[in-house]
Amino acid sequence: MEKLRYERPIINKIKAGVPDKYGMQPKIPVKSEIDGIPVKEIVEKYGSPVFVISEKTLRETFQKANRAFQSRYPKVQFAWSYKTNYLDAVCRLYHDEGSWAEVVSGFEYDKALSNGVPGNKIIFNGPDKTDEDLKKAIENGSFIHVDHFDELYSLIRISQNTTPKAKVAIRVNMDTGIYPKWDRFGFNYENGEAWNAINRIMLAENLELVGLHTHIGTYMMTANAYAVAASKLAELAVRTNKKFNHSIKYIDMGGGFASKNTLKGAYLPGKDTCPSFDDYADAITSALINSEIAPDQLPTLFLETGRALIDDAGYLIGSVLANKRLSNARRAKILDIGVNILFTSFWYEHEVYPAQESSQQTEDTTLYGPLCMNIDVIRESIQFPTLKKGDLVVIPRVGAYNMTQWMQFITYRPNVVLIDQNKKMHLIRKQESLKVFKEQELVPEFLLNEKPLKA
Amino acid sequence: MKLKSNIAISENGFMFDPYTGDSYNLNNTGVEIIKHLKAGKTNEEILAELKQKYDVDDLSLEQNLYDFIAMLSHYDLLENA
Amino acid sequence: MxxxxxxxxxxxxxxxxxxxxxxxxxxxxxxxxxxxxxxxxxxxxxxxxxxxxxxxxxxxxxxxxxxxxxxxxxxxxxxxxxxxxxxxxxxxxxxxxxxxxxxxxxxxxxxxxxFLPTLEQFEERSKSNLYEFGQKYGIKVPFSKSVTSFLDIKNLVHEFDFPVLVKGKFYDAYLAYNLEQVIGYYNKLSSKWGLPVIVQEFIRGTEVNVVALGDGEGETIAAVPMRKQYITDKGKAWGGITIQDENLLKITRDLIRKTKWRGAMELEIIKTSGGQYYLIEINPRIPAWVYLAVAAGQNIPEALVLLALGRKLKPFNSYEVGKMFIRYSYxxxxxxxxxxxxxxxxxx
Missing domain, CATH: 3.40.50.20 (Rossmann fold)
Structure with a gap:
């Protein structure tokens, strides 16, 4: 007699007031392949865990964003936010799509140059720029976005001995009616500081004021705040023109567009509430077009959005290390994905999918990482099917920040693989090895005796 | 292991504990094990029955059965030995 | 028929x-x-x-x-x-x-x-946008400010007279008579509901409510005002009575005309002893006491269904004053x- 298909026995308590079966999804979605390549095959070749970047999704998302703005405004320029993901292959894809580079440190600046970005297509942001950084940026004709008065005076001093004129913009912070108000970067609009900075730049002989920049916050769920910000920058541009007869070449609206990930504490999932590129584009471009800036003098619109462009293109594949019951009988799983490589699990409720057909029965489960630390939790609570040790899981939407903010801890950071548009896999960052770390370390000579402990 | 008497289970997997008023939702395998327990079978007998009927390896089955019984005990559905 | x-x-x-x-x-x-x-x-x-x-x-x-x-x-x-x-x-x-x-x-x-409000209508009447909403449509709304830090609280003394209402992002409100109390409630509310905490000018008066239905083109199809007579410890009406108040109806019709409100709404309004009306909240749906309106002659659920089906309706032009509801449990x-x-x- 043929044996029946086995399913692990499950008992769930029905809680009054809490829907069980019918409060849950009808079928557990399975993510068995990425861009047509079986997840299993990726792991066989590159190990677990492994990050995967989809060229197809990356380009499609960029083109969608680009279209949203281009169709509404005459001059639009994207600049790839290096800090979001500065793997060279990723940056080069964006440069190939026409993006400039937006960097916030000397390291990122050099990385952009090394990726073949000309100096005059680099935007240099951030509060930390050394005198050497500034000198280099002036000489390369990069756009320097000034963050504070100390930097402005350094620039005035340095530019006296350099050519050409330094191309500068100021970063402006403001009240756009949202919380939290980001007032630690740039010059404040409401108290007149931004206007003072503009005046000082216009008086400096070797500085050319080319742009106005703002970056109102991160993960903005309301497009309207951008409309408020764009109007305020437009107002500064008009005032500058009136007083100095000088037109501002570009307005940089920064980034901060939300991705479809769900923030912890949010009631509705991010994919339902996240504004679309069209929503953001509509808010920003109508504010600029409806401003008092003369139509023939409309500045170029710069955008530095990072997260919303790259998040969907990144996946993290991992495997189940163990199933556990906690002391309160709660189901838990240990994955080989820790918070050190999935930093964003601190603020997102990441979706997690099994990579193979599984039982349709789910249990309220906690997903832990493999680190020997209590904070290593990927999901506090998720309705999840039972998987066996060694089964694979896929976490979508991890393209932003994880591959730059990750930490090496107790093991090596994993491989990163790019799947190109022809479904071919390319290793774009190698898993680290003991050699990599040994190379960085130096042992003082007196500790160099061969074997400190006898076998 | 012995299930508390008077615990009612339906074919559809709905189980009611009259001592506490709690209700539970079980899958087919779970229902089957409960029935075996009600019939007074030992863990070994249950393992043998299931092994014969289902396509499953010994160790997984053993691991799953003991986990299930631990849950019954957690929900206070077993007679104290 | x-x-x-x-x-x-x-x-x-x-x-x-x-x-x-x-x-x-x-x-x-x-x-x-x-x-x-x-x-x-x-x-x-x-x-x-x-x-x-x-x-x-x-x-x-x-x-x-x-x-x-x-x-x-x-x-x-x-x-x-x-x-x-x-x-x-x-x-x-x-x-x-x-x-x-x-x-x-x-x-x-x-x-x-x-038959629901548009997303724009839904968003612009939300608690944290209500003050701007009032300015836009010319309705008195108590002055309010979103507070996100202790620093903000110190500045309140320049903008408010005590007492003030301190409100949580989603629920709960307390009356504070001085800065120390504001700080206390701020801590309590922010730990429970997150930031921002909303500080609102306290308007002394009687709370009155209106259930209304807009056809989406500016016409008020139904509107019945009610005063709560008895409130439970959860702040819910246990009893209420329909009242005759032309000003309330005028405010309601005005609001629906200007916003072209689509669907049902409940207005929460404070009427001061000086005869001023302050809007304190708009709920973008039918309230739980709607059966009182039905009993008073305006079957709002029925009208809402017919509007949803695209029927043209004549506005209700009267309701019975002095109808009461008394809630009970069973x-x-x-x-x-x-x-x-x-x-x-x-x-x-």
Missing amino acids: EKEQLNIAVTGLNNTDNPGPGIPVIRGLRESDKIDPRIIGLAYENLEPGIYMKGLVDKTYQIPYPKIGSDIFLERIKYINDKEKLDVIIPNLDAELYTFIKAEKELSGLGIHT DMIGDISQFEQLSMNGEL
Whole structure:
């Protein structure tokens, strides 16, 4: 007699007031392949865990964003936010799509140059720029976005001995009616500081004021705040023109567009509430077009959005290390994905999918990482099917920040693989090895005796 | 292991504990094990029955059965030995 | 006149001591002389009393919380629609409105009608935007400020006279008489509901409420004002009475005309002893006390259904003043077999 298909026995308590079966999804979605390549095959070749970047999704998302703005405004320029993901292959894809580079440190600046970005297509942001950084940026004709008065005076001093004129913009912070108000970067609009900075730049002989920049916050769920910000920058541009007869070449609206990930504490999932590129584009471009800036003098619109462009293109594949019951009988799983490589699990409720057909029965489960630390939790609570040790899981939407903010801890950071548009896999960052770390370390000579402990 | 008497289970997997008023939702395998327990079978007998009927390896089955019984005990559905 | 047979789905069957509007809405529909409804209850939780109220709800389906994501949520609605051929859905709970508003087109593609405010109307009347809303439409709203840090609190003394109302982002409000109390409530509210905390000018007076229905083109189809007579410790009305107040009706009609409000709404208004009216909140849906309006002569649930179906309606032009409602609780008897059926099959 043929044996029946086995399913692990499950008992769930029905809680009054809490829907069980019918409060849950009808079928557990399975993510068995990425861009047509079986997840299993990726792991066989590159190990677990492994990050995967989809060229197809990356380009499609960029083109969608680009279209949203281009169709509404005459001059639009994207600049790839290096800090979001500065793997060279990723940056080069964006440069190939026409993006400039937006960097916030000397390291990122050099990385952009090394990726073949000309100096005059680099935007240099951030509060930390050394005198050497500034000198280099002036000489390369990069756009320097000034963050504070100390930097402005350094620039005035340095530019006296350099050519050409330094191309500068100021970063402006403001009240756009949202919380939290980001007032630690740039010059404040409401108290007149931004206007003072503009005046000082216009008086400096070797500085050319080319742009106005703002970056109102991160993960903005309301497009309207951008409309408020764009109007305020437009107002500064008009005032500058009136007083100095000088037109501002570009307005940089920064980034901060939300991705479809769900923030912890949010009631509705991010994919339902996240504004679309069209929503953001509509808010920003109508504010600029409806401003008092003369139509023939409309500045170029710069955008530095990072997260919303790259998040969907990144996946993290991992495997189940163990199933556990906690002391309160709660189901838990240990994955080989820790918070050190999935930093964003601190603020997102990441979706997690099994990579193979599984039982349709789910249990309220906690997903832990493999680190020997209590904070290593990927999901506090998720309705999840039972998987066996060694089964694979896929976490979508991890393209932003994880591959730059990750930490090496107790093991090596994993491989990163790019799947190109022809479904071919390319290793774009190698898993680290003991050699990599040994190379960085130096042992003082007196500790160099061969074997400190006898076998 | 012995299930508390008077615990009612339906074919559809709905189980009611009259001592506490709690209700539970079980899958087919779970229902089957409960029935075996009600019939007074030992863990070994249950393992043998299931092994014969289902396509499953010994160790997984053993691991799953003991986990299930631990849950019954957690929900206070077993007679104290 | 023959009554029209319609399949109408209704949420908010949580007819507890903090009741949802579902059951009062159904009572309105049952008493209609134009509609002969088959009522499909949509329940989130398996002990919502409405599920077990035979004679009011013909059939109940459990639905997942919108939190699960609109795709899965709509999947369930489609399943129910396949079985029940829904003509209209009346969502009655705040937390689900966003999802239903966003899904309006998709639902209408399935032949399901709704009659809800636009997303823009829904957003601009929200608690944290209400002050701007008042300025835009020329309605007095107590001056308020969102507070996000202790620094902000110190600055309040320049902008407010004490006492002030300190309100949580979603719920709860306290009256504070000095800065120390504001700080105390700020800590309490921010730890419970997150930031921002809203500090609002305290308006002394009587709270009055209006339930109203706008046709989406500026016309007020129905409006009935009520004063709460007795309030529970949860701040809910236990008894209320319809009142005659032309000013309230004028404010309501004005607001609906200017905003072109679509659907039902409840206005919460404070009337001061000096005869000033301050808007303190707009709920973008039918309130739980709507049956009082039905009894006073304006069957708002019925009108909402007809508007959803695209009918042109003449506005109600009167209501009975002095009609009262007194809420009571009542122990129904159920059986574990009903609970089993609902829990295992998701329908009853």
